[in-house]
Amino acid sequence: MKVAITGMGIISSIGTTVEENFHSLVSLKTGLSTISNIETIHKDIIKVGEIKQTNEQLAAQLNLPQDNNFSRTALLGAIAAKQAVEDANITDINEYKSGLISATSVGGMDMTEKYFYDYFENEACQKYITSHDIGDNSQKIANCIGLKGLVTTISTACSSAANAIMLGARLIESGELDRVVVGGTDALAKFTINGFKTLMILSDDYNAPFDNNRKGLNLGEAAAFLVLESDAIVKKHNKKVLAYVAGFGNANDAFHQTASSENGDGAFLAMNKAFKMAKIQPSEIDYINAHGTATPNNDLSEGRAIIRIFGDNVPDFSSTKPFTGHTLAAAAGIEAVYSVLALQNNVVYPNLNFKTNMEEFNLTPQLTLKEKEINHVLSNSFGFGGNCSTLIFSKN
Amino acid sequence: MKKCYINGMGCVSAQDTYETSFLESVVINTTENIIYAIQPSYKELIPPAAARRMAKGVKMGLAASTKALKEANVEVPDAIITGTGMGCIEDSEKFLRALLDNNEEYLTPTNFIQSTHNTVGGQIALGLGCKGYNFTYVNGAISFESALLDAKLQLENEEENSILVGAADETSSHTMELFKLINIIKKESDQPYSVLGSNSTGVIYSEGATFVALENIHKDSSYAVLEALQIQNELKVEEVESFITAFLNKNNLKLEDIDAVVFGNNGDVTFDTYYSEASSLFNQIPQIYYKHLSGEFNTASAFGFWVAASIIKSQIIPQSIKMNAIEKNTFSKVLLYNQYQGKDQSLVLLSKC
Structure with a gap:
């Protein structure tokens, strides 16, 4: 498989553009901070990867009318998708058979949790009732980029955006679409903060993936989209190709609703499938952008799966979640952007906050910014429901 | 290119569609603005203790998928692709209500765990021990069709040979009240309800699950080609x-x-x-x-x-x-x-x- 990526857009806690995100990554600047946009009793305890703009500011960027009913998830998604379309130099999105495959886990939950009871008292907020719906969020993003065509959404928890990229690549490869905008968006919500809190996997510190003393994850919010286009469009318009989707794999751990199996069966299967499709050997991978959420369970399971695939020759790897927090359904989207940036700039990002190797195995992530030739990047994303996804991005 | 055959189906709905043959008896509703799915007996399918904790959407999905696979004589499919509009909305509501009512304290994770949209697909995979491709599409009225499209592409090019595809949605009290508030659901005063010749806005809301076993080979059980x-x-x-x-x-x-x-x-x-x-x-x-x-x-x-x-x-x-x-x-x-x-x-x- 070889599907061209011709545009990227991103908004996260480490930047509101692709350039800003890259700058933060290479200057080791984390986006984790104390929460300011959400009222929660946990605000002094947890650190999150929050985008420091209010909904009003985001809506103004999109020139939305005052009475719009965008959830924060839709606002972030629309900003990132618009950037991606502009980056791909697309002027008429409907010139070709086009689609949007989005991904989200919370959808409009930020509004639902705000107005859950108020809806019955206050007519003014009732406009947000339909914004809860995940499909409604994607439809709004499609409208913001003027797209008429195939619009759908994948919601497989924290692997969602990886799966959106997979479907998009499949639709281009099969000729079903000529052009597709793929990615994910998730806003912070009290719902997810408290959900992860009850699972006791929220760190009260800065997350430290693959560290023996890791205490859990920091949540974050973000959106990122890629534009994938057919070879025919690339040739006809002599388009600049940023990188290629070279392979992907999806498997289910079929072990537990929320926990990963100890040996990372699902992750192992997903990586294996991706290699088969990409027709490359594990030894050709120059960088792994790990899922690395810094929960005890994920890092053990993912680490074991990586060892099963790569043996003694584990390539440079890091998790970028100490920069952004875990952005749930958007995570694989922003990490796809970071993977492409790694290919373009020949860098491996450091795995911040790591101090001590895990006792279960001898895996040390890349600890400093490293420059080297990078041709293939593997990116992992795993989610509740046993969902395991791997993407391979290649330079040529 | 291979064809995509529908080799087995299971349907749980507001009609008695699970145990009986094709619409042999139906009930036409004119008085209720929400109609609930007739729940099959889950005794043979799910251990009672597990069934009590399980969301209605998950149970309906398990029942429909079991029947679809049985009809097609498929033990474990290569992949599972699910569509749902609102996922496990009842668990989402329960968790949210507890969160709001207790000011974010004294929460337990069960409802949160079950609230993710891919719970139905994940639970079916867990039950079958199916480690294959597993996607969940959530996009309003084309959630199921998205799942069909994905499965069709993979079966036709033989990436997979048998895929369980389905849809499940459950009702939940708070969301139904909200839908009444903004007339997504018809008003009481619009009775008697009818789909044809209606002169009111809104719909009669319901729930259900339909699963189909899709394969790229023809079988005696085949219904049709997608x-x-x-x-x-x-x-x-x-x-x-x-x-x-x-x-x-x-x-x-x-x-x-x-x-x-x-x-x-x-x-x-x-x-x-x-x-x-x-x-x-x-x-x-x-x-x-x-x-x-x-x-x-x-x-x-x-x-x-x-x-x-x-x-x-x-x-x-x-x-x-x-x-x-x-x-x-x-x-x-x-x-x-x-x-x-x-x-x-x-x-x-x-x-x-």
Whole structure:
């Protein structure tokens, strides 16, 4: 498989553009901070990867009318998708058979949790009732980029955006679409903060993936989209190709609703499938952008799966979640952007906050910014429901 | 390229569709603005202790998927692809209510764990020990059709050979109240309710689960072939004709090649105009509707899919779903058209094996 990526857009806690995100990554600047946009009793305890703009500011960027009913998830998604379309130099999105495959886990939950009871008292907020719906969020993003065509959404928890990229690549490869905008968006919500809190996997510190003393994850919010286009469009318009989707794999751990199996069966299967499709050997991978959420369970399971695939020759790897927090359904989207940036700039990002190797195995992530030739990047994303996804991005 | 056969189906709905043969008895509702799915006996399927904790959507999905796989004689499929509009909305509500009522304290994780949209697909995989490809599509009225499209592409190019595809949606009290507030659900004063000839806005809301076993080989159990499908995010009423004719052209078909058409009319007077527009193209063939039986919900179109595939297999259109009096002897090609409030438009073409 070889599907061209011709545009990227991103908004996260480490930047509101692709350039800003890259700058933060290479200057080791984390986006984790104390929460300011959400009222929660946990605000002094947890650190999150929050985008420091209010909904009003985001809506103004999109020139939305005052009475719009965008959830924060839709606002972030629309900003990132618009950037991606502009980056791909697309002027008429409907010139070709086009689609949007989005991904989200919370959808409009930020509004639902705000107005859950108020809806019955206050007519003014009732406009947000339909914004809860995940499909409604994607439809709004499609409208913001003027797209008429195939619009759908994948919601497989924290692997969602990886799966959106997979479907998009499949639709281009099969000729079903000529052009597709793929990615994910998730806003912070009290719902997810408290959900992860009850699972006791929220760190009260800065997350430290693959560290023996890791205490859990920091949540974050973000959106990122890629534009994938057919070879025919690339040739006809002599388009600049940023990188290629070279392979992907999806498997289910079929072990537990929320926990990963100890040996990372699902992750192992997903990586294996991706290699088969990409027709490359594990030894050709120059960088792994790990899922690395810094929960005890994920890092053990993912680490074991990586060892099963790569043996003694584990390539440079890091998790970028100490920069952004875990952005749930958007995570694989922003990490796809970071993977492409790694290919373009020949860098491996450091795995911040790591101090001590895990006792279960001898895996040390890349600890400093490293420059080297990078041709293939593997990116992992795993989610509740046993969902395991791997993407391979290649330079040529 | 291989074909995509529907080799088994299971349907849990507001009608008695799980245990009985194709719509042999139906109940027409005129008085309730929410109708609930008839729950099959879960005793043989799920241990009672587990069933008590399980969301209704998950249980309905497990029941429908078990039947679909059994009919197709598939033990463990290669992949599972699910569509749902609202996921496990009841668990989401419970968690949110607890969070708000107790000011974010004293929460337990169970409802949060079960609240993710991919819970149905994940639980089916867990039950079957299926480690294959597992996707969940969540996009309003085309959630199920997205799952179909994904499965069809993979079966035709033999990436996978058997895929369990389905849809599940459950009702939940708070969301239903909100939907009444903004007239997504019809008012009490709109009674007696009917889908055809309705002059009120809103719909009769419901829930259900339909799963189908899709494979790229023909079997004795085969119902029909999933020939083609198209999804479009929005259309104007005046674009319906060109949407349908372009789809048929793309598949080398003419309007006359279609033997029956299944419409998603839901009794919302504002938007059933889409079907009136489409219906004028097909006034020589039997027209079918089904949402007076299934109710409306994000994945009600999966019930329509079950209806269309059953018609092709049985070559009979039950009286209760006929929209016109036109008769036809054979049904080789059946077209489904569905949309919700002008958005999430889909066309699905099934053909005789």
